[in-house]
Amino acid sequence: MLWLLFLLVACAAAVAAAREPEGAGAGRGALSLYEAAFLSGGPQRVGDLALVVMDRQRRLLLAHTGWVTVVDPDGRDELERSVISAIGPHGQSPVPAVRSALASAAPVRALADRLVTAGLAVPAAARTNVAAAVRHVRAAVGLVLLMGAAALLIVPPESGRGQAAAWFTLPLLLTLSCLAIARVEVHPYTRWASPAGQKLLGRIETPRPRPGRPARRADERGGGVAGGCGRDAADAEILTALALHGASALPDPALRAAFKAHWGH
Structure with missing residues (x-):
């Protein structure tokens, strides 16, 4: 035997x-857009969202060549100041380098800690x-x-x-x-989100803007972005799609190209 x-x-x-x-996890109320970005794609998704928010406000310029240029050097909160700091003193930097720096920036780490404490992030x-x-x-x-x-x-x-x-x-x-x-x-x-965080993400509508659809910036419409998020329906749709699905969901081909660029290009 x-x-x-x-x-x-x-x-x-x-x-x-x-x-x-x-x-395991515990839940709470609705998520902010930056919280949804972290729970969907982690620290880098938060940085990507900040870059696009500032680009749509004409305070940054994300070029299809893979470079980002500072237009307005005054960040409106700690995260935006981290974006400007990551770009560097010359006001221009490759997007991959900025994305890498933002993933470990103090405001992003603080956001992660808050979500973990709330039981929403793993x-x-x-x-x-x-x-x-x-x-x-x-x-x-x-x-x-x-x-x-x-x-x-x-x-x-x-x-x-x-x-x-x-x-x-x-x-x-x-x-x-x-x-x-x-x-x-x-x-x-x-996965970044705990089961409780996943439930809250599931309550968010998940728009996927169609590639090639016009995506005008806030100043071109006479509007703005409140609290880092789109004030009108177009901005809300674009930024929510980015937060939940990543840069591939952006309707602007030039923005998608900026995030696809390799280091140093």
Whole structure:
């Protein structure tokens, strides 16, 4: 009955997989646009939103060549001042360099801390732990299959391989169930939003402006942007789409090109 040793290993792997940490979170009211950007795409999405907000106000110029130029050097809040600081004293910088600097800027870190404290964002350590836990569960599935195959190889046909295979069904089902639950609850495994944050994101309408659609800046319409967010419907649609879906959702081809540029171009 040597195959029972393989069964014990498989069961131990299944039990360990079942003990992997689960996600948790607590919720609160509606999200601001910058909060939605962080929960949807992390620190870099927040910086991207700030760049586009300032571009639409004509206080920055995002060029399709991948460079950003300061037009108005006076930021209206800490995040905008971080944008200007990231661009540098010469008032012009490659967009990739600015995006990289903004991802670790103090206002972005403070926003992340507030969301984590509110239970809406997943702490950095938890994101790492969840990803590692999923890898462990996948490894457990592979180990159960390996042990089952090894057991079937050493069981003589006349002893009944079907009975031996049946014993491996439970640990296999347990590990596969853990993997399925992880995929439903925390997929993708580095998601920024906690389950509570995901629920709040789900309440936001998700416009996707059509590429090629005119996207005039605020000063061209005689309007502005209140609190870093669009005051009229057009701005609200564009900025919400950016916050939730990233730069690929921007309707202006020149803006999309600015964010696609490589370092130094």
